[in-house]
Amino acid sequence: MDSNMFSVALDSNTEGTFTFRNEGHTLGNALRYFLIKNKDVEFVGYSVPHPAEPLMNIRVQTHTANPLSTLENSLYNLDEYCDLLLTKLEALD
Template sequence: MAAGAERKPVLEMVQANGSDDSCVTFVLHEEDHTLGNALRYMIMKNPEVDFCGYSITHPSESKINFRIQARSTYTRP
């Protein structure tokens, strides 16, 4: 990497204004279905998770939008 060049973040957390903490979207850069499907499978094993899914924005981009929605009674550790 060239000196002074900025690195893109690997993971970003995106949350709509006014939404509660039970639903959040993550953006994973430089990833594809390999990580997305495995991560979705493992997260859905948690009984407190109502929904977990991902989408790839465009085939030419290596970026995943990953959404998790937990029960409203669940609080983050």
Template structure:
């Protein structure tokens, strides 16, 4: 009913900026970053990565309303780095981490394509019971 079309939640309009940085005038070394067409998944990863950086004093996010596809990230640093630079470093580290996870995932699932031999029982039904020597099933107890 009131919900926007699904594609409006992730497709940027012509001329629409995906990221807007607004410096905070009340708090030193702080900024609010508005990231469009994203949700809690990316927001939580960015917040966690920012908090792992020693230069960042505060990082938090909020999604103002569930029908509006954007979130706000508040960042405060210790002054050795700007909030925008901290965000850029955090995103770069996240991209590297995700690439590493993807490589590990692909490597592990290469072994899935290997055909099991006839002697292997994938469900372990031919194996001896855990209480070895006893031929009873667990249902007989």
């Protein structure tokens, strides 16, 4: 991931806050959904500080897993889901 688009602040081995630049509620809510489906995730929440500020923050707390690995896995799952949805939509044509 481009470091200009993403920053990480790990508070511990199981807690972290991730900031995505030029992203908003669309990615935040979808990513929150895929994160909360993970049984090791204890808490996840996202915020868009201000509509004029192009930032989306997502906070992840896990029971035992590394929050960055958990986020990466959820991003992968979201990407796979979007690919599957696109394939199904294209098949309708």
